[in-house]
Amino acid sequence: MTTTELAQEAWPQRFARRIKRMAGPWGVFLEGFLKEPVMVGSIIPSSRFTIAKMLAPVKWNECKLFVEYGPGVGTFCRPVLERLPRDGQLIVIDTNPLYIDYLKATITDSRFIPVLGSAADVEEIIRAHGHDHADYVLSGLPFSTLPDGVGEAIAAATHKVLRPGGAFLVYQFTAAARDYMARHFTHIDAGFEPLNVLPCKLYWGWKD
Template structure:
């Protein structure tokens, strides 16, 4: 369920977050934060009145992150990415501006990947994006069912070299 024991490199973090419009970001959600490689870089860029919700199924990671990150904008939730809509609502939001995923899509239980891609599309605001880094291109297949515009990238300076995808939710997708 973890996918990799080596945290993402700073090159992956910087490249993945580069297209984010931080001024327009009220809520940033992360799936599978693990030990929190992306959490501090996201908080460094996030507005002072923004929020970061991270969701992980592993209680050890969630306890660790709650202990390590003392920031009123940060909310670590024990749960599954499949339940993102309920989790976002429970924190007083209707939608997220960006959702970042470090989930191992190719090894998730059957049906979980498509369900997570669908729930992510529903929870995003039009103009928002689903940011995904993966060792395989499996995640892109799930994204393509919902996101018509997907940008792709590649980061060699990561263990293992990593594929990056940005799925943009178009205005006309609002009712999709």
């Protein structure tokens, strides 16, 4: 390859990096969506209204381990860490290395553990970090577009890993997640947040 060809190849890459830096976390979020749309489900992070309402039922003084599936660029991570006790931990799990690398580079809290992997393997992941159970699990994964069998596997694994009295917190644009949750959680509270793009359904599945 000639010097001219190398320069021509490098220019689009330099331009893409510059655009990403200008866009900040929104640029990273969009790039992740374009790479794995069925695993992200939205091109816009959740609103502060969704975050506040979703986290409202959590008893933070009883929370030692909070787990999040599909953290993206950390929209929920920072609010969770602000509320989490000093001796608590937040483990986030994502299949997209772009998001995991971004979170490692931008969140330095010692309680924060980003993991590249599948939510279906949550039990194995938390045990690898010294935990027998989770107190709360949060998910924004789009259950309606997940590959066949994945949604059911995640719902089953989440119910198994939660302690009694713990909860599976889910925010979605459709009711698909509730159908998966109902197979394992007998007590599910539901809510709705209109001040989000798009307006979203909220579910809290409590483990008896």
